[in-house]
Amino acid sequence: MSGYDFLLVGVGGQGTLLASDVLAATGMRAGFDVKKSEVHGMAQRGGSVTSHVRWGEKVFSPLIGRGEVGYMVAFEKLEAVRFAGLLRPGAVIIVNDRAIPPISVSAGNDRYPSDEEVRAALAAVSTSVHFVPAVPIAERLGEVRANNVVLLGALSRFVEVPLECWLAAIAERVPARTLEINQAAFLAGRQADL
Amino acid sequence: MKVLLAGNEAIARGAWEAGVRVASGYPGTPSTEILEALAQYDGVIAEWAPNEKVALDVAVGAAYAGARAMAVMKHVGLNVAADSFFAASMTGVEGGLVIVSADDPGMHSSQNEQDNRLYCKFARVPCLEPSDSQEAKDLVGIALALSEEFDTPVLLRTTTRIAHSSTLVELGERQPPAAVPDYRIDASKYVMVPANARRRHPVIEERIARLARWAESFPCNRVEWRDRSLGIVCNGVAYQYAREVFPQASILRLGMTYPLPKDLVRRFANGVQRLLVLEELDPFLEEEIRLLGLPVLGKEVFPICGELDPSTVRECAIRAGLLAESERPPAVEIPSPPLPARPPILCAGCPHRAVFHVLRKLRLLVAGDIGCYTLAYLPPQAAVHTCGCMGASIGVAHGIAQAGSPQRRVAVIGDSTFLHTGLPALINLAYNQARAPVIILDNCTTAMTGHQDHPGTGRTLRGEERARVDLSAVARSLGVQHVECVDSYDLAAVERAVRAALSAEGPAVVIARRECALLPAVRRTWQPLSVDAGRCNGCGLCLQLGCPALVRSDSIDQATGRPRVRIDSLLCTGCAVCSQVCARGAIPRKDRHH
Numbered sequence: 001m002s003g004y005d006f007l008l009v010g011v012g013g014q015g016t017l018l019a020s021d022v023l024a025a026t027g028m029r030a031g032f033d034v035k036k037s038e039v040h041g042m043a044q045r046g047g048s049v050t051s052h053v054r055w056g057e058k059v060f061s062p063l064i065g066r067g068e069v070g071y072m073v074a075f076e077k078l079e080a081v082r083f084a085g086l087l088r089p090g091a092v093i094i095v096n097d098r099a100i101p102p103i104s105v106s107a108g109n110d111r112y113p114s115d116e117e118v119r120a121a122l123a124a125v126s127t128s129v130h131f132v133p134a135v136p137i138a139e140r141l142g143e144v145r146a147n148n149v150v151l152l153g154a155l156s157r158f159v160e161v162p163l164e165c166w167l168a169a170i171a172e173r174v175p176a177r178t179l180e181i182n183q184a185a186f187l188a189g190r191q192a193d194l
Numbered sequence: 195m196k197v198l199l200a201g202n203e204a205i206a207r208g209a210w211e212a213g214v215r216v217a218s219g220y221p222g223t224p225s226t227e228i229l230e231a232l233a234q235y236d237g238v239i240a241e242w243a244p245n246e247k248v249a250l251d252v253a254v255g256a257a258y259a260g261a262r263a264m265a266v267m268k269h270v271g272l273n274v275a276a277d278s279f280f281a282a283s284m285t286g287v288e289g290g291l292v293i294v295s296a297d298d299p300g301m302h303s304s305q306n307e308q309d310n311r312l313y314c315k316f317a318r319v320p321c322l323e324p325s326d327s328q329e330a331k332d333l334v335g336i337a338l339a340l341s342e343e344f345d346t347p348v349l350l351r352t353t354t355r356i357a358h359s360s361t362l363v364e365l366g367e368r369q370p371p372a373a374v375p376d377y378r379i380d381a382s383k384y385v386m387v388p389a390n391a392r393r394r395h396p397v398i399e400e401r402i403a404r405l406a407r408w409a410e411s412f413p414c415n416r417v418e419w420r421d422r423s424l425g426i427v428c429n430g431v432a433y434q435y436a437r438e439v440f441p442q443a444s445i446l447r448l449g450m451t452y453p454l455p456k457d458l459v460r461r462f463a464n465g466v467q468r469l470l471v472l473e474e475l476d477p478f479l480e481e482e483i484r485l486l487g488l489p490v491l492g493k494e495v496f497p498i499c500g501e502l503d504p505s506t507v508r509e510c511a512i513r514a515g516l517l518a519e520s521e522r523p524p525a526v527e528i529p530s531p532p533l534p535a536r537p538p539i540l541c542a543g544c545p546h547r548a549v550f551h552v553l554r555k556l557r558l559l560v561a562g563d564i565g566c567y568t569l570a571y572l573p574p575q576a577a578v579h580t581c582g583c584m585g586a587s588i589g590v591a592h593g594i595a596q597a598g599s600p601q602r603r604v605a606v607i608g609d610s611t612f613l614h615t616g617l618p619a620l621i622n623l624a625y626n627q628a629r630a631p632v633i634i635l636d637n638c639t640t641a642m643t644g645h646q647d648h649p650g651t652g653r654t655l656r657g658e659e660r661a662r663v664d665l666s667a668v669a670r671s672l673g674v675q676h677v678e679c680v681d682s683y684d685l686a687a688v689e690r691a692v693r694a695a696l697s698a699e700g701p702a703v704v705i706a707r708r709e710c711a712l713l714p715a716v717r718r719t720w721q722p723l724s725v726d727a728g729r730c731n732g733c734g735l736c737l738q739l740g741c742p743a744l745v746r747s748d749s750i751d752q753a754t755g756r757p758r759v760r761i762d763s764l765l766c767t768g769c770a771v772c773s774q775v776c777a778r779g780a781i782p783r784k785d786r787h788h
């Protein structure tokens with residue numbers, strides 16, 4: 001049983017913690033040893049955040065080494081580029097087509113990279129780069145905050161695990177009243193054009 | 195049954211299974227979730243204390259009474275509780291006492307990266323360190339049994355990577371707590387006057403020597419023999435990195451890092467050609483091993499500063515010639531422009547933002563404190579000028595005033611921090627009549643660590659309603675005559691109050707109050723605003739607030755040629771502080787329902 005090393009990156013407050021919970025629970029249901037590592041506290045205040053999720057027969061380090069990430073889910077475009085150096089060449093890269101400009105950009109002191117620059121940076125690592133319009137997809141479903149689960153749906157296409165494991169993990173991890181919308185968001189991401 | 199638990203959840207589970215009756219702590223990343231998780235279990239008293247010293251005293255008292263008890267804090271919390279920690283070592287306990295110290299290598303959310311194993315050696319207290327969540331759970335019970343057997347407090351040391359990593363855990367049953375016995379009075383042991391303390395000191399020296407012998411056969415101090423050319427001594431999460439990076443090496447994993455099992459270490463050292471210590475932060479094990487006269491590599495190979503990770507461990511080992519160059523994964527060159535940094539910032543709708551906008555406008559020297567508001571040290575506010583440790587703001591501002599500094603100055607302190615260690619400093623300021631107004635930033639919660647209640651919110655850890663500490667009344671009772679309370683969102687009112695405090699005769703306190711915008715009850719009232727593009731001329735005045743919900747748009751104002759401002763409706767809470775700074779009325783307020 002070969003393993004999976006996932007890196008989730010985004011901006012504090014975007015829902016990376018919930019997504020990594022679901023991802024870890026999915027791995028457990030698929031019968032893997034699982035470790036998940038994330039940072040709470042100060043970094044959650046609008047800063048860059050990362051979560052590591054590892055599935056394998058036996059996992060030691062909760063952190064993935066540089067150059068060993070096989071799958072990245074980026075909740076924000078700039079953050080995708082920031083952490084691209086951690087990826088294994090050929091990694092699967094799922095990117096939320098959403099920009100959250102840092103304060104220094106709004107203040108006019110820094111420049112946000114153009115879409116061409118983002119694409120060029122990611123293309124240097126892999127040909128498997130997939131931009132997902134997760135915010136409009138989630139908006140159409142009536143709950144924009146479910147855009148994190150849309151991204152997991154897109155990721156699930158590249159992971160050989162039965163659909164039931166994902167759906168059961170979502171049911172286990174999201175509040176009951178948002179279950180339906182989150183499962184719909186997941187399926188919409190899974191079916192999105194990549 | 196196996197479940198996935200974060201290290202902190204596992205510690206809570208371990209405390210419950212081991213029959214802990216009383217647990218007390220003060221929030222602090224990366225320890226906070228332990229008490230929050232423990233409060234979900236029945237049959238345990240789990241409480242927030244106003245600070246770590248009080249928390250430890252509560253746990254000590256419960257242990258004196260014969261109950262199993264736990265105190266929980268982040269690493270710097272043990273500085274606050276240090277006096278009580280040393281005292282508990284001297285007296286010993288009746289019921290088991292475990293102190294959880296969550297260290298933060300890499301300073302993800304801290305002001306330093308002190309290594310609290312040194313406290314154990316300092317106070318002659320045994321130190322246990324888990325390498326994953328299963329051990330985090332199991333070591334709580336082991337710590338309590340050890341505490342009772344050896345009549346000592348025990349420190350359970352975690353780090354951020356253990357506290358916030360989730361791994362599989364086998365759950366157990368609760369061991370029902372024994373009935374609490376009649377209180378056993380023993381003044382010679384529990385009253386540490388010099389005469390008694392002189393008798394106790396040899397007792398604790400002898401105790402730690404016995405613990406060192408016990409450690410020789412402690413199953414969590416374990417040798418894994420593999421290839422004998424390299425032997426690695428390691429602890430905590432570093433064990434996982436050792437397994438990952440040196441799959442062939444022999445390992446001595448220490449689950450108890452103080453006191454050291456000297457014979458076990460010697461046997462391991464004699465069984466390998468080269469001895470290496472892999473530990474985060476201080477060369478603690480390395481120095482203890484050197485004292486045994488054994489040749490060992492440690493901090494010449496691995497860094498003292500910062501958190502370890504598998505890549506750092508691998509790279510350091512390659513540089514030291516312990517691993518082949520071919521072990522280095524291929525590096526990919528990423529063609530990218532310089533990327534703007536994304537440091538943590540005040541959130542959209544943060545009530546602190548408005549207050550710092552005023553402090554910057556008035557060009558005040560601001561003695562700051564620890565909490566979300568510390569983030570206002572960054573531009574555009576750049577209005578926090580000192581911040582060392584919790585509760586320091588008021589004393590520091592007091593000292594600046596007494597030094598005769600010509601600069602107009604204030605202290606700012608959050609509500610939770612004020613009750614933690616700000617209170618004695620305000621007593622001092624009123625008593626000695628120092629001229630430094632104190633601004634209490636009351637967002638009705640401990641926001642930085644994730645919204646914990648405290649005595650000022652009027653709710654306990656379990657959500658029970660209590661009388662709330664009235665901050666204005668407290669200040670008045672200390673002899674502060676000038677006390678004013680304002681709405682943090684009201685820029686004009688905040689400015690008026692701060693000016694009045696600066697010109698007051700004696701000590702002055704301003705309470706700037708408004709609930710944190712991220713509190714669940716407040717979230718439900720969010721009403722995102724929008725920019726009236728017909729009025730916005732892109733002047734950028736509102737961007738000076740540094741609110742992440744305000745961004746430049748693609749639409750250009752024809753008259754000025756500047757991009758207009760847009761509001762990100764996913765982030766905006768509708769606080770309307772930007773409406774107050776906009777000179778053109780381009781951000782209309784919405785009627786808010788309170």
Ligand SMILES: Cc1ncc(C[n+]2csc(CCOP(=O)(O)OP(=O)(O)O)c2C)c(N)n1
Pocket residue numbers: 220221222223246268270271274304305564565566567584607608609610611612635637639640641642643
């Ligand atoms: C001795 C110590 N204990 C705990 C912490 C962790 N910590 C940092 S700030 C803070 C309290 C923040 O609450 P408050 O003062 O109300 O400010 P807010 O974050 O709500 O703005 C805590 C618990 C610490 N840094 N030092």
